[in-house]
Amino acid sequence: MTEKPTEQTIETEVLIIGGGVTGAGIMRDLSLRGIQTLLIDKKDLCAGASGGNHGLLHSGSRYVFSDLHSAIECRRESTILKHIAPQCIEETGGLFVAVAGDDPEFAENFGSKCEPAGIECTPISTSKARELEPLLSDRLFKAYRVPDATVDPFHLALLNVAHAEMVNGSSFRPHTEILSFICKNGKIEAAICRDNRTQSTITVRAGQYVNAGGAWAMDIAHMANCKDVNLLYSKGTLLVSHDRLTTHVVNRLRPPGDGDILVPGGTVSVLGTTSLRVDDLTTVKPTVAEIDINVREGTAMIPALATARYIRAFSGVRPLLQSADNADDREVTRGFALLDHSSQNLSNFCTITGGKLTTYRLMAEKTSDLIAERMHNSKPCQTHTTSLPDEESCRWTEPGASPKYWYRANDPEDMILCECEMVPQSAIDEIITDAPGAEDEMNLEAIALRSRAGKGPCQGSFCGIRITSHLYDRGHYHDKTGLIHMRDFFNERFKGMRTIIWGQQAAQMELAEALHCGLLGLNNLEDD
Amino acid sequence: MIEEARHFTAELAVIGSGLAGFAASIFALNRNIKTAQIGNTGAIAYTTGYLDLLGSLAPDYAASIEDPWQGLELLRSSYPEHPLCRIPQTDIHTAFEQFTGFLGECGISYSSPGKTNARVLTPAGTLKPTLCMPATMQIGTTAFSRQEPCVIIDFKGLKGFSSSQIAANLKDQWPELRNTTIEFPDMSLGEIYPEVMARALEVPETREKLAKILVGAAGETKIIGLPAILGMHSPDLVRKEMEQLTGLEIFEIPTMPPSVPGIRLREMFEQLFPQKGITLIPQQKVDKLKIEQDGARLFLSDSFGPITVDAKSVILATGRFLSGGLEASIDGITEPLLNLPVTQPGSREEWYREKYTDRRGHEINKAGIEVDASFRPLDNNGAPYSNNLFAAGVILAHQDWIRGRCGAGVAIATAYKAVEEVEKYLS
């Protein structure tokens, strides 16, 4: 970036801080009520917990023991989402299985616990369960079927943003971080932000300010001197296998614990999660110990997890509302909270936090209701009935989809740049011009977030080079910064690999490092 | 079905078909040791053609070393366990001379090992230090150091090699550098691999067609740089002819895998070794190795059935994870053939640093097997595993060949040393 930091003022009706699914959902909800918004995120869409989870669309059955209210909410919301956003959802169905050593009484009660929540739960024989999922342990003693599904949070957030942009010209700015608020007479007058790529300052003047900062919501609230947001941070670590191991979501039928859910994610499987209380959001990353626990625990359910090839690990932080002093964060309410901050003497600020991916729409609805009411807008929420329209440039996040589009187009000139996930150059071109948050000198992480590029076994080590070359050829990159983008992309991908490099991945890594550092010398770039 | 068992005998069995393995066979050939080389294709096809001796030094591998020989002296004082520190400099020099000399005789000429490292071009538009390079790549280095006008040319349909990228990254160090894109003659399908272009350029007619296009692309400029595509089997000849046809000076820049220089080496070794009397079984992994006092037996099999090789001595040059010489599991690193002890970090948490491009490099890269002064692998008691077992190449502990830019150095020098020890043992 060579341009000098500049200053800019943007006016909008509502500023939404935080580009998770909730922020994106609020953006869309308000746009459908005719309210114009600006959504900002200090990184990009789904950079926090929205992108750092299993991608499980809960039927609610997971919560029937601990939190009936949440269970019912999940059941309702998952049903709505299956209708309005089927393109982001795979109706895999789910299994709850108990293996030798698990509490038989707990397993036995599961069915009756689902009933009051209205969740369809069918006991099945263990042989039936193993027929459905051949990799299940032969030490199974109890199994149920539930209507769990999977959801692609990136696709979901992108479509929400794209729809809002289309409906009323609302807009999204990635890498725009809130620094402070200017408050006067019980109102926020302006938000001072920084573009983290250009380092320029942006002043946003809005009528209403929504804090949808997820785990960072408490920090953001503090900037407005609001002391009423109290969060606990629960870190969860998950790992991604090279193959999809099961067709269903597989849950361990026991009180929630480590490594007890295996969720298919298109062409891969996601195993998790651990749960660890953390105080600091800046150093959240998977540890070897967490990985080992997940693998060990998961193996009891699916023995093949012991020998599977893993390609990635990641951690997310769940913001949990501080209400009780529970020993296990999984027991803390999975509900959400909307704080209008009237007690903090601010009339145009609110914070939405807690909750979970499955209930993001409801969280957005409640928040939008408040904003609309404050703006004397009487249009009702439409997101529970209005389908989320497709948008071409957002379709590339779906695992296994890009090769299908590419194969059908049958254009030999459209070369595959990411060979693992088979992402063609036309996808990269489309993302860089049309996707939500698109910009000319888009970095590779932003492209990867909007596609499957770099998500396969080589984790971007080859395609990072090919995409970079392509962007130079297309004129998007034109100086040494392009190489820095490439290096940064590899560094970013590595964070997810560091703890799972064994077996085949050690070979893959050796080849990658020989190429990136041995040949290209990316470890010696001047700015480093 | 009646099948004849296949059995070979040799004085030396080299296990591994990487740079160290091939180097060991060459040195054994030079010493008239009857050799069999076995082991499936490892990383050799991924090599760039550059032969690094020592390019950067621990602890931060930051600056590139200009004088690798002086660098070796520094290494000796700061990191004496490094395999390169256990070999006299004169031997290292001889090893490089013998190795590059052999390649030259076989049609892939190399610059001879000099006093200093050259700064050579990479496909990203960066520069790296290396000791020896294929003759086809030399002009690039001299043109850069003399700051001569030059055009980098890339090809439509070739992925991962952008002349704009190279020019953009080098322009402040090489103002006379330009770039352009052309189409390779007679290639109709969208994507084109360097290997395909290189093989096509073995045909005189293709050379003529490409030469015409190159002349147009070069304009007034007299030096052009291409991705490494100048022939597969006879690069020296192809380059010479292309220069004659175009009246230009031409050089190659290695590409990302799958790249031509590595395939060149592999095919050349595979073709010439048998002619020179080496028993080469390059495609098969050794399943089992039995070492006894007076000899060793290797067990392997190919699609045709089992093969055994009896040898008086063995050099283990099986490489690291990519080639299968070391295996990493969730519980640690092992050596699969003999279960030799592997020196390694205490836990997996220490294998890699937090940041990928951390200048200090990753600890896992220094894991490997231990050897004594005669390059005999050590057992759990710190004693040689056997008198007739030797090791060479990057399987050895205490070196980070990637960050130290000493991969070829470790492979060639330790192979030289191991073969010397084999000769002593055999006599």
Add this chain to the structure above:
Amino acid sequence: MAEPTIPTINFKEKAEELLPQGASFESCLTCGLCSSGCPASGIENMDPRKFIRMAMLGMDEELSSSKWIWACTQCKRCQHVCPMSIDISQLVFLARSNWPQEKKPAGIVRSCQLIQSTDSTSAMGLPPEDFVFVVNDVLEEVRELQPKFKNLEAPMDKKGAHFFVNQNSREPMSEPDEMVPLWKIFDIVGADWTYSSKAWAAENFCMFSGNEKAWFEVIRKRVDAVNKLGCEVWLNTECGHSYYTMWNGINRFGMEVDFKLESLVTYYARWIREGKLPVNSDWNRKNIKFTVQDPCMIVRKAYGDSIAEDMRFVTKALVGEENFIDMQPNRSANYCCGGGGGFLQAGMTEHRRTYGKRKFDQIAATGAAYVLTPCHNCHSQMEDIGHHYGGSYGVVHFWTLICLSLGVLGENERTYLGPDLLECI
């Protein structure tokens, strides 16, 4: 009638089942060495790496119906260059077998049907009695017209003969005189050999069509025929895939046989070494240049480099060391010419020639006037691409050159000789 549909294979699952652990699709590093060195890359917008990745990404429908599987000759070069030794050809075979008969390339299917139609197992449908007639007819003519060979023999169904010799159908069917040079060679070395009136044919398009059951039936008939005559060695003629289909089939189907499978090439080499076949290169006064094409089926896919060395030994003995120019790459690293896998019969001419362009270039690069190859499919394909791309080389069988060198090549046995070679006689 409704158009038959191609059932969908679960390739990922099948790869796990068919390929060894550590060398299955999930071991792929996606480095692209396979595709880089595959002549079928780009055809139908596919290549080996894409095949693996599409399988892993669940594109089973597309892969199941991709025409590319008929352009991949299953030459196994991808596996040869793969650091993980991943064998894609097995899955290609599976995909072929999965196509409904009606959809498979008609030429391959027809050839398989013809093989099954008679006891000859001939892909050209030549019945046993016709084969016996042709052999005797040609034999009589040779005895009559070539006094040197008035006692030449072509034994039929001779029990206890050492060699059971198979025969590619092309000769008895369309160029019967081409059988004679081999008979002469056997005569000269004094081989104890026989043809069989049943299961004499070499070719096996049932394997190419992916019809495993028919493949087995063909091999069973051939094994039975050898056993019936009690021969010690099943000697494969100059035909690449006939060796592979027999050798691989016997292993694949777990058949018990008590004879050896050998290739004629190794015997040529042996007889020359033993002095039984006193060939030399004195005839090649003009230093006509020769190269050899390694048939994938007997080199990379079966014997490995040892047979390739035999081929070179024989070639050098025949044409002179200085007149032999090796093709690059060669031996186990060679490129399939594009005549393999039934490609010649698949009716995909344009694709086949695109594939063959690489081979054409390799031949052109040698500058040789002739290519020697002990494989009929290689032979036909190299002739075709030579004509198509304007090459000036010829393709010859080893037996022709051996007889030429020995000065015993009859007038009618010179079909593949150009004017330059004819002058040398």
